Amino acid sequence: MEPDAALKIIARGTEEIITLEDLRRKLASGRPLRIKLGVDPTRPDLHLGHAVVLRKMRQFQELGHKVILLIGDFTGMIGDPSGRSKTRPPLTLEETRANARSYVAQARKILLQDDEVFELRYNSEWLSRLSFEEVIRIAAQMTVAQMLEREDFKKRYTEGVPIGIHEFLYPLAQGYDSVALEADVEMGGTDQKFNLLVGRDLQKFYGQEPQVLVLMPLLVGLDGVEKMSKSLDNYVGVSEEPAVMFKKLMRVPDEVLPDYFRLLTDLEPAEVEEVVGKGGMVGAHRVLARILTAAYAREVIPAWLDRAFYERLGYRLEEAGRDRQPRQPELAELAGVVAQAEARYDEVARGGVPDDVPTVEIDPAELKDGRIWVARLFTLAGLTRSNGEARRLIQNRGLRIDGEVVTDPNLEVSLERPLILKRGKDRFARVRLRG
Known part of the structure; x- marks a missing residue:
């Protein structure tokens, strides 16, 4: 694929790319790029907020690049301070690895597992072996003033809330991960920008070409206010039962529904407008719920959650989602799963009681x-x-x-x-x- 066409796919839905020109140049090199995503498995479950970044990783895979899912089993013992108003309780190495097993199993619903396009690593491989001398050399690349430029650290310092010295080590450790992996690109949410920039600086210090940052927006949860989080109970899990996922997606606040389409599907903005025009907000919710319920009911989600995928399930965007027979017989069972989830939602909405009440x-x-x-x-x-x-x-x-x-x-x-x-x-x- 031509570099500009690949760049258009990658850039869609992103919040910021640092820098766009560097990414264009790397894509034009013709070699498979190494795309890093670091995760601290502080919780064992993935939700659609995680899927925003993981789907972008999948797009890199579809373009022939290798994604590296980096499990921060070592940094998890520090605890990512990003967005935190107080020091995060550290986890043990055993806790992070137990959570990681569940995390990786769920990530397989989105990421391809072929060796050519996937690599699973743990940062304890190198961080646990760093000498204290090397830690000092790394720490010398940042100043306290630079650390306090972070909004969360600045706020806590101003309010007199304690900041542990070990928390300053977190972005340095995450940055060193990029050095160890020789990452070409690092993915993350907008709340990770500071940490990812540290990776660029450390790569320069170690004589490597700086990684490109691809920053994704944070998905707002079902409350319409806070970012999606299991601790806030405003989440949709990637492994939810179809009926539960459908029900939750029908509860997405109207004002953030366009963001869900933009970040979680591949429908064009004009197509989303068409859906709303034909079926109103309720019809648009049904289209979103059908697409995502069908996608995540599969063992691995499709590469593109677009009009073609929706219509293969037996629906039509231009008719506000009116039912049709699946265009592909192998999707008949999947379409049946979606129809059953939707029927249960409608039954409850009419005041009925589901058959599977606990x-x-x-x-x-x-x-x-x-x-x-x-x-x-x-x-x-x-x-x-x-x-x-x-x-x-x-x-x-x-x-x-x-x-x-x-x-x-x-x-x-x-x-x-x-x-x-x-x-x-x-x-x-x-x-x-x-x-």
């Missing part, structure tokens, strides 16, 4: 005179985190029992028969007395 058995010891406090019941059922949260939801008419809104926070409930509990629009549990 059943929770209540210990008879929780009952007093054959009854249980309603707030305690919802908490035991796993629909609320505490009795206090249950009380607040009752006051806001957010909880139901067998379809009836619970209005009395002091209600005592009998469990003579199984009951269907519901929180909000789509969270259910069936409760019954144990034994």
Whole structure:
């Protein structure tokens, strides 16, 4: 592929490339580039926010370049301070490696695994062997003033929040990773810009050609405010069950829906406008949910989540997603998975109860005179985190029992028969007395 055509593919959806001319020159060299993505597996699960960067890595693979998934098992013991308002609790080497196994398994849904285009590395390979003398040489390449240019460090320093010396070592360690791997390109979110720039500086110090930085936007979560994060419970996991993924994608706030199309699919902006024009925001949500539910229900997602992929599933963009038979018989099963997930969503939206509601058995010891406090019941059922949260939801008419809104926070409930509990629009549990 011509360098300019490859550059157009890579540049799409990026926030910033440092520098675009350097990337054009590297692509024009004709040799396979080494594309680095460093991850600290502080949590074992991947969500669509991670997929934004991983999909861009996949595009490099499709163009014939090698991606290096670098597991920061050693730097995970420091903890990335990026965006942190306080020192992050360090993990043990064993914890980072356990999380890494899950991380890598899920990343395989997006990244190709052929040796020609994929390499898995752990930075303990070289960081654990660095002498203290070499650490001093590396540390000498940065000043305290430069470190305090980082917004998170600057804010903490100004507010008198402690900054550990080991946190200053994090960007240096991440930068040295680029030296060890001789990276041509490093990927990351916009919050990683400082760390990635350090990699360029250290490569120059060690006599290497500086890496190009490809910075991707941070995907806003389902709350429409914060970046997608499992800790904020505003995420869509890449390994979610199809029905769960479809339901969550239908909850994407309207104002950030264009970003989801831009960062997670390959539909053209004009096509997205066409979808909204034909089916409104609800229709656009359905198109997004269908594409991504189908893609992540596969063992490996398709290279391009575009109009062609959508129409092969049996839908038409110009008809606001009206059903059609899959154009390829081998996609019939996948189309059926999507249709089933959508049907379940519609059933719940109409007030129905899904067939696969989880059943929770209540210990008879929780009952007093054959009854249980309603707030305690919802908490035991796993629909609320505490009795206090249950009380607040009752006051806001957010909880139901067998379809009836619970209005009395002091209600005592009998469990003579199984009951269907519901929180909000789509969270259910069936409760019954144990034994």
